[in-house]
Amino acid sequence: MSLRARVVALIAAVLAISMAMGTVVAGYEARQALNGELAAGLGGARQTVASAFEDLPHSDHPARDLRQLIATFDGNRHVRASLLDAEGRPVLISHTRAPDHPAPPWFARLLGAMPPEAEIAVPGSAAGFRAIVLAPTAGIDVSAAWREFISIVAVLSGSAALGLVLVYLVISAAFRPLRALAGQFARVGAGDYSGRVAERGPTELFGLQRGFNRMAAELAATTERNRLLGDQLLTIQEEERADIARDLHDDIGPHLFAVNMDAEMIAQLGDLGRHEAVPEHVRAIQAAVAHMQRQVRDLLSRLRPARMTELGLNAAICDFVRFWSQRRPDIAFRLNLLEDECRLPEAAKDVVYRVVQEAANNAVRHGDPHTIEIAFTLDAQQTLTVSVADDGVGRAAPSAVGGFGLVGMGERVAAAGGTLSFGPDPDGGWTTTARLSLDSASMTQAAA
Ligand SMILES: Nc1ncnc2c1ncn2[C@@H]1O[C@H](COP(=O)(O)OP(=O)(O)OP(=O)(O)O)[C@@H](O)[C@H]1O
Ligand SMILES: [Mg+2]
Structure with a gap:
């Protein structure tokens, strides 16, 4: 995995984790707020019913008053009121508005348990009614919380995606000189020291680029010097060989020839019986050999x-x-x-x-x-x-x-x-x- 992909993945992971944490915190607070609202709504409803029940024994039309009481809860978004007959069957239920876009059940469950229903007995079972049941309803609030949740997640995801795209672009731009540097290093590794990198970018890279360029220049100069030294060495060797060949030819050759001549002369003098002339040629041979020995020693010392x-x-x-x-x-x-x-x-x-x-x-x-x-x-x-x-x-x-x-x-x-x-x-x-x-x-x- 490239360094760029790693950095982008790391930032994406950090963003995802912070989004998840933000969602959990927001969910927890929404749950607390909803429970508080429902409890308050239910408390208010209890009080309404209780104060209505105080007047009920003096009423001439308790059944009508009870129906009117239930009707006061029509449209209440937190409480649904039901009037139970003597057998406990609901005979009248207040109208609660159903949400236009209900939240999924899992979301409603996540928002937490509802406060329990409250059953308040009708005093003296007036008009044959047993009780009023107050049930908490949170459909509209949960739906509102769901819409809010959806829009928060959408905004967070959108900005995270935008942020990632920007991070990717910035990192790509920042890594471009590094890629160029890596390419040039590969060329140096293959023995090509001619490449250079542009010396620009962040300070950390600048030092690296300058160092690379100096190294490549130094390597190129050293290689060139070695090549020239090698060439020169060959030339010197050839010159030396030519020199030695010349010395052998000019110094040793004539003396060998002279030694040969003197030896032939000695042979002829021997045939002619002129032995008195032999020592002179022997001395000439000795002088030539001594000269050749000196030449050979000189050559050896040079070699x-x-x-x-x-x-x-x-x-x-x-x-x-x-x-x-x-x-x-x-x-x-x-x-x-x-x-x-x-x-x-x-x-x-x-x-x-x-x-x-x-x-x-x-x-x-x-x-x-x-x-x-x-x-x-x-x-x-x-x-x-x-x-x-x-x-x-x-x-x-x-x-x-x-x-x-x-x-x-x-x-x-x-x-x-x-x-x-x-x-x-x-x-x-x-x-x-x-x-x-x-x-x-x-x-x-x-x-x-
Ligand atoms: N003793 C000296 N007197 C005068 N000039 C000198 C002396 N030594 C070196 N130089 C100068 O320095 C130069 C470089 O010397 P260097 O030994 O590097 O190269 P070179 O003798 O010209 O060739 P080579 O590679 O065969 O040695 C010489 O060409 C000469 O100009
Ligand atoms: Mg020299």
């Missing part, structure tokens, strides 16, 4: 920056610095690393290495610096500060592609419960700083 896990953070950073120093001898690297890196959790080492790697790569790529300084400090509160500062151009023009390095660094550091700051320095150059609390719970989570 497996995870040497850190084998050699430790400081060694991995030194390795990385050596890689750039060979290619950019014009840049001086200054290292100020932690002496006791064992105090760093493994998860922190990984984050730190990636920060140093990306920040130093950025410095080389964008800053054109003379010096790059990599410094670690660990304070008494166990906060590790890692800074990579260069004395290059400061803010360089953003590269046409990419632009994910800083974002990625920020995400890594945030995931480890730390903060990252970066930007050009006031006197030139650029500094990237990461702060990590080694006690933080996120560090444990990041490690998990």
